[in-house]
Amino acid sequence: MIEIFNIFLMAMLVxxxxxxVSSRHLFITVMLSGIFSLLVAAIFLFLDAADVALxxxxxxxxxxxxxxxxxxxxxxxxxxxxxxxxxRVSSLVVVAVTTIALVYATFDQPLFGDPNAPINLxxxxxxxxxxxxxxxxxxxVTGILGSYRGYDTLGEVFVVYTAGIGVLSLLGxxxxxxxxxxxxxxxxxxxxxxxxxxxxxxxxxxxxxxYVQFHGEYSPGGGFQAGALIAAAMILFAILEGENRxxxxxxxxxxxxxxxxxxxxxxxxxVATLFxxxxxxxxxxxxxxxxxxxxxxxxxxxxxxxxTVTGVLITIFHAFAARSNL
Amino acid sequence: MAWVxxxxxxxxxxxxxxxxxxxxxxxxxxxxxxxxxxxxxxxFLLYITMGKVEGGTAPIYGxxxxxxxxxxxxxxxxxxxxxxxxxxxxLGLSIVVRIKxxxxxxxxxxxxxxxxxx
Numbered sequence: 452m453i454e455i456f457n458i459f460l461m462a463m464l465v466x467x468x469x470x471x472v473s474s475r476h477l478f479i480t481v482m483l484s485g486i487f488s489l490l491v492a493a494i495f496l497f498l499d500a501a502d503v504a505l506x507x508x509x510x511x512x513x514x515x516x517x518x519x520x521x522x523x524x525x526x527x528x529x530x531x532x533x534x535x536x537x538x539r540v541s542s543l544v545v546v547a548v549t550t551i552a553l554v555y556a557t558f559d560q561p562l563f564g565d566p567n568a569p570i571n572l573x574x575x576x577x578x579x580x581x582x583x584x585x586x587x588x589x590x591x592v593t594g595i596l597g598s599y600r601g602y603d604t605l606g607e608v609f610v611v612y613t614a615g616i617g618v619l620s621l622l623g624x625x626x627x628x629x630x631x632x633x634x635x636x637x638x639x640x641x642x643x644x645x646x647x648x649x650x651x652x653x654x655x656x657x658x659x660x661x662y663v664q665f666h667g668e669y670s671p672g673g674g675f676q677a678g679a680l681i682a683a684a685m686i687l688f689a690i691l692e693g694e695n696r697x698x699x700x701x702x703x704x705x706x707x708x709x710x711x712x713x714x715x716x717x718x719x720x721x722v723a724t725l726f727x728x729x730x731x732x733x734x735x736x737x738x739x740x741x742x743x744x745x746x747x748x749x750x751x752x753x754x755x756x757x758x759t760v761t762g763v764l765i766t767i768f769h770a771f772a773a774r775s776n777l
Numbered sequence: 778m779a780w781v782x783x784x785x786x787x788x789x790x791x792x793x794x795x796x797x798x799x800x801x802x803x804x805x806x807x808x809x810x811x812x813x814x815x816x817x818x819x820x821f822l823l824y825i826t827m828g829k830v831e832g833g834t835a836p837i838y839g840x841x842x843x844x845x846x847x848x849x850x851x852x853x854x855x856x857x858x859x860x861x862x863x864x865x866x867x868l869g870l871s872i873v874v875r876i877k878x879x880x881x882x883x884x885x886x887x888x889x890x891x892x893x894x895x
Contacts (some may be wrong), residue, residue: 454781461788472799477807484811491818500825501835506859507821515863517815519785522807522870526877529883530805542802546794552791563782564831566845571830575848579836589838591849592856600853607857614864620870670837675860682887722847749810760860774874 457497464490477528481519488512501671502592505663507725509679514764517686520746521771577776586749587742588668597749603733604719604752608759612714615763618770625766625773629694638693649691656684664757668746674753678760685761694772708765713759720751785826792819804885806873810866817862824851 467490471483488511495504561568582594596604622628639645657680664677689697721732729736734748796819799812828848834841836849873883880888 458781458784461784465788465791465795468795471811471815472795472803472808477805480808480811484814487815487818491822494822495825498825498829498836499833500828500852500855501837503821503825503852503856506856510859510863511888515866518863518867518870519807519811522874525874526807526883530803531809539802542798545801546798549797550790550794553793554787555784557786557790560783560786560827563785563826564829564833565835566830568827570827570851571823571848575828578849581848581858583838589840591836591838591846592852595849596856603854604857607861610861612865614861614868617868618871620877621868641858671835673856675856761835763864767864770871771867771874 453497457463460490460494460497460759463683464494475530477523477530478520481516483524484519485512485516488515495578498754502590502669502673502676505676506679509683513683514679514686514768517690518767518771521768523697525771525774562742578664585669585741586745588746588749590670590672592671593668593673593749593753595646597752598732598734598745601721601748601752602754605721605732608714608717608756611763612710612759615710617764618767622770622774624703625694625769628773629698638689638696639691640693649687653684653688656687657681660684664753667753668749674756674758675760679764681757681761682764682768689768689772694769698769701765703769706762706769709758709762711768713755714760715764716755717752720748720755723747786823789819789823789826792816792822806876806883807870808884810869810873813869814862814866817858820856824855827851842873 452537464487467483467487471480471487474480474483480680488507492504492508493512495501495507561570565571578595578599579591582588582591586594586598588594639649660677662682663672663680664674667673667677685697690699720734720737724733724736725731727736732752735741735744737747738744793816795810796816797813799815800809803809803812828851830845830847832843833845833847834843836846836852875885876888878892882891884889
């Protein structure tokens, strides 16, 4: 039964993707991309990836759609030229041939769900067995993310931070851009229903974000998901009340501080473990026992991840919003 | 049913190529970015599909009595990749915004035309 539902979702996914690429109106494309992300999140949930589904729902269906809309406000939403005919035909041929080659290659893949597939025999059983021993936490994904693969995650946090700096340097300081703007944006302040509903929702979204942040060792969650959720709540606030009020709540300098201090906290934990006699990011030395040390380490670096992701996502939103009507 | 076992991989292949078509055939820069993000989602789907174990549950201890877990490693990789993906998409969008301000268009052929004239 679940199999059938999964196939249904996947068929919907392909149809949505086709509509996204073929639609001539960019607004339709962007709205469909929200549906696309929600379908992907549902499929992730069926494939047992609860953490990933949570991230995809918050980031893909929420924030990415808002960012695309923010960018669309600055450009024409109508796609004018369809491109030359030979380009379309030759692209179609390339794509068709590659699809056939890829489908042919899938017959060499291990069967779906095979427990003896090579991917499930290498390091994964070791991780599953040792996360409770080394860290004493039930969520294996958080354990691997924070500790065993802490270097990877540190790198990802710096990539997110760099992207935030990149957007700022391309689009300019949101505060200065806003001051040059002729008309101030008051958001949806004069629309009663979105405002009332939003006001009721925002505190609970933030509360849920904090729960996801600090309960991430025991249930699906962690810094990445929490950061996306809290950022989504603040973006909703900015849409409802206008960006000026949102910037009164969390000013730009606080956002810059959050972006940098999160990455710094993560790296700082690594340096601290060096000084305490361990290797870089070897949390064991942080506590009296291995388990407590590991738990402290994961708690601290997840806080760092959450700070950076929240700061970067809200900053990117403000950078786009301040650019409009310039 | 043999074809059901491969169905997930086929969807991956088709989605990947829909995204790729958007990137190479469309002239609109935002459309190219949308194609890129479809391409990206297809890769995410492949990773998560490969980590699924028959009869397994989400890799968290204590939620059910089941001790067969799906592979947590691809999930870790994709979780971080999603957040990095949105950051890079935002960077791409801000480049498109600047191109629009400099050239007055986001259609590739118009931009090339203006470059040729100058």
